[in-house]
Amino acid sequence: MIDEGLKNELAKQGVFVTSLQELYNWGRSNSVWPLSFGLACCAIEMMAASMARFDISRFGSEVFRPSPRQADLMIVAGTVTKKMAPQVVRLYNQMPEPKYVIAMGACAISGGPFKQGYNVLKGIDRFLPVDVHIPGCPPRPEALLHALITLQKKIAGESLTGPDRRRHLDPTAPSEFPVPEFGAHDLVPPRNDAVWRPVPLIRPT
């Protein structure tokens, strides 16, 4: 590993030094292809973000892929109903690694205004490992762009080796996430305990 100070010194002299990891992460963080997939009104903001005024192509993510096989990023844009949740998990399973998830909007992160309802999932993070959560109802396109930049920073900081390497580089990590089944009143199981566990909360007396 080259010393950071030496690297800066060399850069001033016109010598550019990098590592394979940095180059690799730089490349893929600037071409994150999202899956063209929307569930509710947040998808309208996602579309707006891809159009000329907000222009997501400035960040290399304009290529919305209609097939999960070609996509790197799933933007869960909207309310995830319990009826839709198995299909969302299945789509995620069909995406090739490395893959990322942005949960966009109040419904996708927590169930939003439908949290007390009977047919809305209380956040897609019950079943999928979410990388970036965006609050808002719906979030503005700028918020989505901010989430994308956050994700790019996260990708750029990933290491290819070592204990904190990405899931797909770890042979012991699961490559698929279990798809929930429809039960009599709720999904079975109602959440994936390997991905999410409830926050222990204590009620003040």
Added chain:
Amino acid sequence: MKSLAQLKSEIEAAVTGARLEILPNPAVPAQSSLRVDPAQASAVARFLRDTPQLQFDFCSNVTGVDWPERTEKVKLKQVVDGAEQEIEETRSSLGFLEVVYHLYSVALKDGPLILRQRTVNRSDDCRVASLTPIWRSCEFQEREVFDLFGVQFTDHPDLRRILMWDGFVDHPMRKDYVEPDDYEYEPTPHDEVLERAQQHYPTQEAST
């Protein structure tokens, strides 16, 4: 538009065996409605659609209402042994399910006419007549009422669940529906949510 009383007598004259009831709405919109028996609903609907003076050719909305069983105490004044006494009497009314149709006439720029059907009870006889054969736009909305309220529409061409999945048990918009117990944290719980919060989370004392 004709008054409901006028319409009622016209329908009763034209459709044999039809008995209608005007259900007044005392609220500000004052949209009173016509209640029709499920047995004659199909014939009445056909009359409303096909009569040239009415031409209700569009059903814009179908919705359901759940009226659960209820007991209420009514105070009655009775004369017992020459002295007037107040007697409390409990009256219980059997619950029923109601389906509401909003009809418009696009041709005559008329409407809405509100038509209601009621089931016998809300447990074993939840049948009403489907009006899908008369207004095709009812199809999905009647399926929704079937899905969420459990109203059985006779003569519906394709009565399946539409919003919930096929293996779902029960009808979630009924007043006595018990939701799955998947309570999670709420920042400001109150009323029913507060009760559930108290069941789900230990107090500070209990945990330490």
